[in-house]
Ligand SMILES: [Zn+2]
């Protein structure tokens with residue numbers, strides 16, 4: 001608090017505050033924190049770490065940083081929420097009055113590969129969030145009344161103060177004590193929201209998920225976070241994507257890897273295989289004389305590329321030959337193999 005620009009007018013304090021803000025930025029973003037732990041500051045500034053659908057990272061806001069712990073949430077609660085992948089948000093009606101904009105909400109969801117591949121996929125999420133009060137339309141003033149311009153600061157939110165110290169009197173601009181810097185005073189607070197202009201609600205909302213998502217991508221939904229205080233701007237909603245492990249495929253970039261096994265005679269004579277695909281079953285012809293570990297590719301049947309829904313990765317099939325030990329075979333098969341061995345030698 002001692003370095004906050006409202007308190008400390010010293011130039012070095014501004015620099016110090018910028019450092020604090022940077023640290024907060026890093027700590028509050030698990031992705032950034034990871035980069036910082038791995039690569040230091042260089043990692044944070046590198047372009048490759050700011051991609052994805054999220055459109056960059058949100059800037060830490062001083063008011064978020066200083067919103068007290070007596071409210072419904074705090075900086076630390078938010079930080080912990082981030083690390084453990086739970087929804088977290090600042091809430092509470094008695095948060096610091098300097099916070100006008102609604103805070104952001106972080107949410108994590110797990111998708112199957114199939115869901116991540118579909119274009120225009122919708123998911124439903126249940127969110128506890130602050131919503132604009134219906135009774136007062138978010139103004140915080142009782143129905144039929146309006147917030148009034150503050151008489152002490154004439155709406156500017158700031159007042160001149162005189163500080164008496166042993167060195168003399170100093171004039172300074174401080175936040176208006178009557179309206180706490182808002183410039184408006186509510187004489188009759190809305191009883192439904194206690195004058196905050198917002199209420200906590202649990203709501204089920206539909207979200208459209210872009211196709212071609214990769215593990216860990218964070219999608220930003222602007223204005224879908226917590227409602228602002230007394231009608232101020234809403235925060236954003238961030239959805240972090242996790243991909244569930246697939247029973248058939250491994251993922252390598254946008255390619256899907258599928259491993260299958262064929263018998264020794266199938267490898268010798270060739271065969272037709274039906275295999276699971278992301279968009280339905282796929283057929284593939286295995287030619288005679290296929291070596292174990294041979295790779296076959298079905299083009300354009302992998303994961304879509306983000307934002308280019310027509311372009312997809314490939315489905316890559318690795319075919320391995322089952323080579324049984326002679327003891328695992330019945331008598332008849334053992335004789336057939338022995339006979340074949342003699343034939344191949346002659
Ligand atoms: Zn209200």
Ligand SMILES: [Zn+2]
Pocket residue numbers: 150151152153154155156157158176177178179180181182183184
């Ligand atoms: Zn005022």
